[in-house]
Amino acid sequence: MSVKPSALRRLSTLLAGKPPGPPVLESSSLANFLSTSKEKYLADIRATPSKGAEWTVVMGNEAGDLDSVASSIAYAWVQSEIQKKPCVPLIQIGQDDLNLRAENLYALKLAGISDPQKQLLSITDLDGVKPFPSTTFALVDHNRLGNTFSKDNPNTSIVAVIDHHADEQLYADCDPRKVAPAGSCASHVATLYPKEAEMPRELATLLLSAILIDTGGLVPGGKALQVDHEAASYLIPRSTLFSSSTLTSISPTNPEMLSSIAEVKRLSDALAEQKFNVSHLGAWDLLRRDYKEYTHTLNWHPGAPTIKAGLATVPVKLRSWGSDGKLERESQRWMEQRGLSVFGVLTSFRDTKKFGESGKGKHRREQAWFIRDGSDSTLQLDDIASRLWKGLEADEEIKVTKHEKMNLAKSKDIPPSVRAKTYKQGNANATRKATAPLLKNILESSE
Ligand SMILES: [Mn+2]
The missing domain is CATH 3.90.1640.10 (inorganic pyrophosphatase (n-terminal core))
Incomplete structure (x- = not known):
């Protein structure tokens, strides 16, 4: 400049x-x-x-x-x-x-x-x-x-x-x-x-x-x-x-x-x-170093349960720290410790293979999501999952698309009681400030 x-x-x-x-x-x-x-x-x-x-x-x-x-x-x-x-x-x-x-x-x-x-x-x-x-x-x-x-x-x-x-x-x-x-x-x-x-x-x-x-x-x-x-x-x-x-x-x-x-x-x-000097941190520390928690009441769900959701912001791309099942295992461990039903991992990083206007590597973001049944086993996981995927994919601000290289569909670290999905985020400027109200809206809306 x-x-x-x-x-x-x-x-x-x-x-x-x-x-x-x-x-x-x-x-x-x-x-x-x-x-x-x-x-x-x-x-x-x-x-x-x-x-x-x-x-x-x-x-x-x-x-x-x-x-x-x-x-x-x-x-x-x-x-x-x-x-x-x-x-x-x-x-x-x-x-x-x-x-x-x-x-x-x-x-x-x-x-x-x-x-x-x-x-x-x-x-x-x-x-x-x-x-x-x-x-x-x-x-x-x-x-x-x-x-x-x-x-x-x-x-x-x-x-x-x-x-x-x-x-x-x-x-x-x-x-x-x-x-x-x-x-x-x-x-x-x-x-x-x-x-x-x-x-x-x-x-x-x-x-x-x-x-x-x-x-x-x-x-x-x-x-x-x-x-x-x-x-x-x-x-x-x-x-x-x-x-x-x-x-x-x-x-x-x-x-x-x-x-x-x-x-x-x-x-x-x-x-x-x-x-951005987080090279000394492993998956566990990365998930908890920048973390926020919310409670949401699912008014559309039988019994209108109130659940806990968490969003972690991580300054490193998923494949650098979360491969070989680390993302799945450590996320579930964190959900268990915090009593979460929904957990989103939001990454923000510079892609050094593609240079942006700043010359520093193009700014990119990804999202990984996990849904599990916490303390009670009455949650309708598939209904929550289909709402969440649909709501995220329809949102015009974050603009998510399927993450081919970090596909969790065949992961052996996802048990039957857990739903999971990863996305690339098209809008790299949308932070947790955009995703948190979106999640609230998706989970709480009674439509
Ligand atoms: Mn602030």
């Missing part, structure tokens, strides 16, 4: 001779906030369980990607350090699973959080605490409170929702309630940051990292929307990318200019390299 000379000229004037920016906070302030709030929260609920009600728990979604981690940390910072309310971010993945995402560890380290397993509150810290010890929640990067938190916990209240997924139209009264398209939820969180308050450089770096991961480095024509460009323009001069305060503002928000700033490009490349 070539850059207009005028954009570069404007950038170089921005980089030189500007007055110093806001004072830099102590480098450990964000890390201190996280350790301290975690410690205080755990001490409170252990000493006096009812004290959990005094806290607001901020959560991203259960996939625990950088967007969820950064957004929850940032919103908790605002509530705690600016609004002065007791608030703690909770990471919805297990402590050991934090290591499954190298890009998270990389970005957290840039933000001064070098020991996230110790510094961040994760669901492992609250293992076995039932019902959940707090009732007040702020949701970022998702917009429906998970069952684990509402179970036997009747007084829950949702005080804030900031998200970029399909809006389930819940919690109409919370404030803020921002559910709107964006490449990254972190962009909404950054846009809502109180303008009069200073943002720690580490926090700006963390939010910016999430935006860069989610938008492929803010490249023009990619996933970034205007809100992502606005947020990045705000965050870049406040981040640790510029050690001195040379870059104090970026204006106007020229997308081409943002993605071509050398420091921004370097950070994007480093994060992408970390993200």
